[in-house]
Amino acid sequence: MRKNMWEDYWTQYERFNGKNISLTEAQMIHQELLKQHEEIAQEIVGSIDRNDYVKLSLLITRRKRVKTALNELLSLYADELSSVQSFRDQISTGLRDCAQMIEEKGEELLLDLGDTLDMLNQSAHTKASKALDYTSKVFSRSNQLHHKAALFVVKQTSTSLTKLADIIKK
Structure with a gap:
């Protein structure tokens, strides 16, 4: 009995609100209807290309009917159709929004990225140049010290050999 009362209440509610089909059927x-609307739009483009104005007028009339049906369906089930969006549709919407944002802001991002890379390149060039200068100075100083050490060794060896020669001579 309770089930029958609920069904009667729901049927009256649907009639009152104009909803007499289930949400899955509405989806x-x-x-x-969306698919038909897209197909009609493609056919309209084709008929314009072929200059077939009779078919164009028929297609426009058909598109108006489909659009009216879509609007009626959305007016009745707007909340339910938008809230029961599938996971795939949510991902698709998110990706589409990201693509639009990238399209709008992409050039600015590329310019900023290019400027940043130029600054990084200049900084790396400056650091490499400084490192090469420092390395060159270190090698130069090392060569000077090596030359002084070699002169000292040669001088000491020469002096020692002279002393040894004098000792041997005596």
Whole structure:
């Protein structure tokens, strides 16, 4: 009895609100109407290319009917159709929004990235130049010290050999 009362209440509620089909059926109808709308739009472009104005007027009339049906369906099920968005649709929407944002801000980001890379390149060039200068100075100083050490060794060896020669001579 309780089930019958609930069904009666729900049927009256649907009649009162104009909703007499289930949400899944409404979603299927919505998807089908969107698909038909896209197909009609493509056919309209084709008929314009072929200069077929009779077919164009028929297609425009058909598109108006589909659009009216879509608007009616959305007016009845707007909240339910938007809230029961599938995970795939959410991902698709997110990716589409990201693509639009990248399209709008992409050039600015590329310019900023280019400027940053130029500054990084200049900084790296400056640091490498300083490192080469420092290394060159270190090698130069090392060569000077090596030369002094070699002169000292040669001088000491020469002096020692002279002393040894004098000792041997005596």
